[in-house]
Amino acid sequence: xxxxxxxxxxxxxxxxxxxxxxxxxxxxxxxxxxxxxxxxxxxxxxxxxxxxxxxxxxxxxxxxxxxxxxxxxxxxxxxxxxxxxxxxxxxxxxxxxxxxxxxxxxxxxxxxxxxxxxxxxxxxxxxxxxxxxxxxxxxxxxxxxxxxxxxxxxxxxxxxxxxxxxxxxxxxxxxxxxxxxxxxxxxxxxxxxxxxxxxxxxxxxxxxxxxxxxxxxxxxxxxxxxxxxxxxxxxxxxxxxxxxxxxxxxxxxxxxxxxxxxxxxxxxxxxxxxxxxxxxxxxxxxxxxxxxxxxxxxxxxxxxxxxxxxxxxxxxxxxxxxxxxxxxxxxxxxxxxxxxxxxxxxxxxxxxxxxxxxxxxxxxxxxxxxxxxxxxxxxxxxxxxxxxxxxxxxxxxxxxxxxxxxxxxxxxxxxxxxxxxxxxxxxxxxxxxxxxxxxxxxxxxxxxxxxxxxxxxxxxxxxxxxxxxxxxxxxxxxxxxxxxxxxxxxxxxxxxxxxxxxxxxxxxxxxxxxxxxxxxxxxxxxxxxxxxxxxxxxxxxxxxxxxxxxxxxxxxxxxxxxxxxxxxxxxxxxxxx
Amino acid sequence: xxxxxxxxxxxxxxxxxxxxxxxxxxxxxxxxxxxxxxxxxxxxxxxxxxxxxxxxxxxxxxxxxxxxxxxxxxxxxxxxxxxxxxxxxxxxxxxxxxxxxxxxxxxxxxxxxxxxxxxxxxxxxxxxxxxxxxxxxxxxxxxxxxxxxxxxxxxxxxxxxxxxxxxxxxxxxxxxxxxxxxxxxxxxxxxxxxxxxxxxxxxxxxxxxxxxxxxxxxxx
Amino acid sequence: xxxxxxxxxxxxxxxxxxxxxxxxxxxxxxxxxxxxxxxxxxxxxxxxxxxxxxxxxxxxxxxxxxxxxxxxxxxxxxxxxxxxxxxxxxxxxxxxxxxxxxxxxxxxxxxxxxxxxxxxxxxxxxxxxxxxxxxxxxxxxxxxxxxxxxxxxxxxxxxxxxxxxxxxxxxxxxxxxxxxxxxxxxxxxxxxxxxxxxxxxx
Numbered sequence: 001x002x003x004x005x006x007x008x009x010x011x012x013x014x015x016x017x018x019x020x021x022x023x024x025x026x027x028x029x030x031x032x033x034x035x036x037x038x039x040x041x042x043x044x045x046x047x048x049x050x051x052x053x054x055x056x057x058x059x060x061x062x063x064x065x066x067x068x069x070x071x072x073x074x075x076x077x078x079x080x081x082x083x084x085x086x087x088x089x090x091x092x093x094x095x096x097x098x099x100x101x102x103x104x105x106x107x108x109x110x111x112x113x114x115x116x117x118x119x120x121x122x123x124x125x126x127x128x129x130x131x132x133x134x135x136x137x138x139x140x141x142x143x144x145x146x147x148x149x150x151x152x153x154x155x156x157x158x159x160x161x162x163x164x165x166x167x168x169x170x171x172x173x174x175x176x177x178x179x180x181x182x183x184x185x186x187x188x189x190x191x192x193x194x195x196x197x198x199x200x201x202x203x204x205x206x207x208x209x210x211x212x213x214x215x216x217x218x219x220x221x222x223x224x225x226x227x228x229x230x231x232x233x234x235x236x237x238x239x240x241x242x243x244x245x246x247x248x249x250x251x252x253x254x255x256x257x258x259x260x261x262x263x264x265x266x267x268x269x270x271x272x273x274x275x276x277x278x279x280x281x282x283x284x285x286x287x288x289x290x291x292x293x294x295x296x297x298x299x300x301x302x303x304x305x306x307x308x309x310x311x312x313x314x315x316x317x318x319x320x321x322x323x324x325x326x327x328x329x330x331x332x333x334x335x336x337x338x339x340x341x342x343x344x345x346x347x348x349x350x351x352x353x354x355x356x357x358x359x360x361x362x363x364x365x366x367x368x369x370x371x372x373x374x375x376x377x378x379x380x381x382x383x384x385x386x387x388x389x390x391x392x393x394x395x396x397x398x399x400x401x402x403x404x405x406x407x408x409x410x411x412x413x414x415x416x417x418x419x420x421x422x423x424x425x426x427x428x429x430x431x432x433x434x435x436x437x438x439x440x441x442x443x444x445x446x447x448x449x450x451x452x453x454x455x456x457x458x459x460x461x462x463x464x465x466x467x468x469x470x471x472x473x474x475x476x477x478x479x480x481x482x483x484x485x486x487x488x489x490x491x492x493x494x495x496x497x498x499x500x501x502x503x504x505x506x507x508x509x510x511x512x513x514x515x516x517x518x519x520x521x522x523x524x525x526x527x528x529x530x531x532x533x534x535x536x537x538x539x540x541x542x543x544x545x546x547x548x549x550x551x552x553x554x555x556x557x558x559x560x561x562x563x564x565x566x567x568x569x570x571x572x573x574x575x576x577x
Numbered sequence: 578x579x580x581x582x583x584x585x586x587x588x589x590x591x592x593x594x595x596x597x598x599x600x601x602x603x604x605x606x607x608x609x610x611x612x613x614x615x616x617x618x619x620x621x622x623x624x625x626x627x628x629x630x631x632x633x634x635x636x637x638x639x640x641x642x643x644x645x646x647x648x649x650x651x652x653x654x655x656x657x658x659x660x661x662x663x664x665x666x667x668x669x670x671x672x673x674x675x676x677x678x679x680x681x682x683x684x685x686x687x688x689x690x691x692x693x694x695x696x697x698x699x700x701x702x703x704x705x706x707x708x709x710x711x712x713x714x715x716x717x718x719x720x721x722x723x724x725x726x727x728x729x730x731x732x733x734x735x736x737x738x739x740x741x742x743x744x745x746x747x748x749x750x751x752x753x754x755x756x757x758x759x760x761x762x763x764x765x766x767x768x769x770x771x772x773x774x775x776x777x778x779x780x781x782x783x784x785x786x787x788x789x790x791x792x793x794x795x796x797x
Numbered sequence: 798x799x800x801x802x803x804x805x806x807x808x809x810x811x812x813x814x815x816x817x818x819x820x821x822x823x824x825x826x827x828x829x830x831x832x833x834x835x836x837x838x839x840x841x842x843x844x845x846x847x848x849x850x851x852x853x854x855x856x857x858x859x860x861x862x863x864x865x866x867x868x869x870x871x872x873x874x875x876x877x878x879x880x881x882x883x884x885x886x887x888x889x890x891x892x893x894x895x896x897x898x899x900x901x902x903x904x905x906x907x908x909x910x911x912x913x914x915x916x917x918x919x920x921x922x923x924x925x926x927x928x929x930x931x932x933x934x935x936x937x938x939x940x941x942x943x944x945x946x947x948x949x950x951x952x953x954x955x956x957x958x959x960x961x962x963x964x965x966x967x968x969x970x971x972x973x974x975x976x977x978x979x980x981x982x983x984x985x986x987x988x989x990x991x992x993x994x995x996x997x998x999x
Contacts, residue, residue: 337629
């Protein structure tokens with residue numbers, strides 16, 4: 001433990017006394033806070049200590065100890081390492097005070113913890129299920145909850161080898177489907193709860209006018225051409241003006257975390273590809289960092305450079321695609337997207353040559369990368385980042401940036417102030433477009449980003465147009481990093497030690513985060529020393545950025561909701577996980 | 578062009594070849610349909626991105642007459658189920674399928690849509706969209722590359738080519754069956770299976786009670 | 798609000814439009830339906846028409862491309878097949894979605910396992926094409942295929958690939974992944990030489 005953290009520990013101990021206690025478990029960090037003191041401690045940490053940014057809220061089910069622990073990761077928006085606080089709660093009637101009054105960014109995350117882990121947050125303004133539907137039986141991330149196709153606690157399954165007579169698991173289910181019902185359940189008497197709770201919250205709003213108008217509730221999605229997948233917005237409208245907006249998600253909830261806790265550590269790597277499927281290399285990066293932190297290893301130099309090259313190429317391909325799709329949302333169907341996809345295809349060709357797959361790269365390994373660059377690929381990367389992409393970014397700039405329609409649709413629409421952006425835990429381009437120069441590559445550097453010269457892109461209006469501009473800026477900065485990385489790429493090994501499929505991960509917890517193209521992508525991992533993680537949680541930027549969606553959209557027109565959503569740039573695979 | 582239609586076995590004078598074709602009504606009917614399949618603009622997950630790429634300039638499925646992607650199911654012929662089908666989403670998918678007019682086709686793109694894929698074991702994942710709606714072509718891969726998707730669409734065209742106007746289901750008297758929309762209960766419920774659900778749940782209850790009794794027996 | 802931005806933007810599209818014809822003239826006859834044409838359109842220099850007209854022409858598959866795995870067998874001089882797979886089960890253990898099923902062969906006399914799979918299945922409705930099986934196979938027996946044209950009408954009958962469906966000869970492997978193949982063969986030859994040297998020394 002360094003000098004500095006020791007001092008910080010003393011300060012916190014003296015400030016809060018009995019209310020907090022340092023987490024003394026081996027491999028753990030942070031403080032255990034008494035349940036009834038949580039709000040008080042959090043408020044003081046925010047106001048007195050500067051931990052104004054709540055990055056991640058999640059819960060861990062410690063079944064053997066018969067408790068559930070809620071874990072909060074706090075950061076300072078001026079940069080620096082994390083402060084972790086934890087609250088214990090019993091497994092029966094689990095409840096914890098809600099932190100939404102202190103950190104509004106906790107809203108969706110607390111709903112998720114309620115939905116999947118069954119933690120009641122006292123004082124939460126709208127505690128409904130978020131990823132599953134109302135009425136679903138049980139809280140699936142509890143360790144004693146089992147799905148219909150449950151086979152074994154951990155992989156590999158014994159039925160596969162050496163006596164692996166193949167069958168389809170549905171053939172063992174009485175319904176030949178992935179379903180299971182409570183004992184004695186009668187479908188005829190089932191009254192679906194439906195969405196009464198949701199619509200109850202969408203009712204009429206007092207707009208403070210003497211004119212009596214009817215408000216209309218409109219559903220956009222889940223099948224809607226502008227929602228970037230299966231996302232749904234429920235809006236209350238006064239004429240065309242948005243009075244209320246609630247995001248509804250979970251239509252692509254693929255149970256990453258439940259499956260991830262059954263997988264071995266390495267097996268999770270290809271699953272991370274499928275979180276934010278537009279930027280799989282960045283997802284790999286965050287997960288590799290989190291596990292490497294636990295294992296206490298570092299990749300060799302060349303691998304670090306390759307990682308940075310791939311992550312920055314991913315950022316460009318993601319941003320250029322985001323801009324193309326954003327223009328689609330504005331109605332410029334489909335030419336800007338075609339131009340953007342063309343450049344993306346060329347970047348994907350590099351990924352395909354290096355990793356074997358266009359989208360699902362699965363390229364990172366603990367302590368290195370899967371393979372070295374094949375012959376000729378470095379030249380192609382060089383010709384792209386030195387010559388073609390700078391030209392194409394300029395061309396896109398000329399093509400779109402000063403287009404009067406884009407400016408008219410974007411300027412002053414969907415404004416998020418810097419204070420709001422921090423409070424709502426917005427991350428990435430959304431945060432920086434609101435004038436907060438917070439980039440993890442600078443604020444809390446990881447890998448070898450401290451070696452490169454680049455500027456943290458920042459814009460100050462916080463509107464849709466600035467969120468478009470910031471992606472342009474970031475592509476240019478990424479190109480700068482890439483040019484340096486390609487220039488300096490050293491020779492050498494690409495993997496620390498021998499590649500192995502069973503890694504030993506010591507017990508403990510770790511939170512690895514990277515500046516993904518969508519924002520802060522974090523992985524919270526708890527290991528108990530076994531082959532598979534005890535807890536595997538993803539802090540998904542697409543998901544948490546949506547917390548601020550209502551604030552951005554209220555007061556604007558319904559057509560702008562589509563533009564605002566496009567400017568946040570969500571990917572549903574990550575939002576719903 | 579006309580050579581494509583010719584039914585073998587008829588002698589066409591050499592000077593008229595390329596201008597005249599002797600063909601069947603089926604061939605004309607199928608040619609017209611397969612050359613203008615309009616997919617629904619409907620993406621679910623990762624595969625949807627590859628579907629967008631297939632629509633974009635490099636692969637360009639406009640070459641197959643498929644560029645008119647309709648956001649409304651009422652105007653679409655083809656549903657490309659592009660990605661993981663979840664239990665929360667399946668009621669909407671069934672509803673969209675029911676809203677599509679005949680003739681309609683379904684392509685299950687990728688492992689997830691075909692059989693659940695890597696997420697099959699998940700509690701919110703439907704292991705194969707064909708559990709609810711009929712599927713014409715399955716494309717393996719995770720995700721299928723755009724070229725694999727094009728191959729799947731060509732496979733679908735071949736299937737259309739083999740159909741006959743006399744036997745296609747949309748000209749039969751009984752018409753097309755409407756798929757009942759699944760209900761979100763404690764787990765997803767198919768209305769066609771209520772009887773079975775009740776039976777299995779009752780058996781489960783009995784088993785649990787018996788287990789509780791045996792557990793209680795030694796103490797008694 | 799003077800419309801200049803829109804006009805400049807249209808200039809970009811116009812330039813692209815003109816480029817299409819200039820490129821076609823410049824590469825007259827070589828741009829389409831040739832390998833070098835496809836390469837040109839996939840390079841960083843590409844301008845003009847970007848479309849690769851599948852199925853008449855196909856993108857060039859990079860060597861590392863992965864789709865569904867396949868099993869490699871050695872061909873004997875008389876056409877007999879010798880599986881490289883020893884049914885050690887590492888691929889089944891490392892497979893993230895657990896889609897590989899292996900039945901080990903047991904010697905009928907001794908009951909001890911012999912290094913050859915009796916049955917080998919991959920459920921391609923589950924396979925996520927991650928490539929771990931090929932990466933961690935110590936015998937270079939399972940590799941990722943380049944064939945992506947696998948669409949079927951009936952998944953239940955066809956999409957669990959058995960050993961017969963999965964097996965492909967070494968020559969095929971060498972043809973799709975020449976660099977990897979050469980590297981592996983070299984390593985194997987070196988190992989064999991080292992073994993022989995050790996034996997001779999003893």
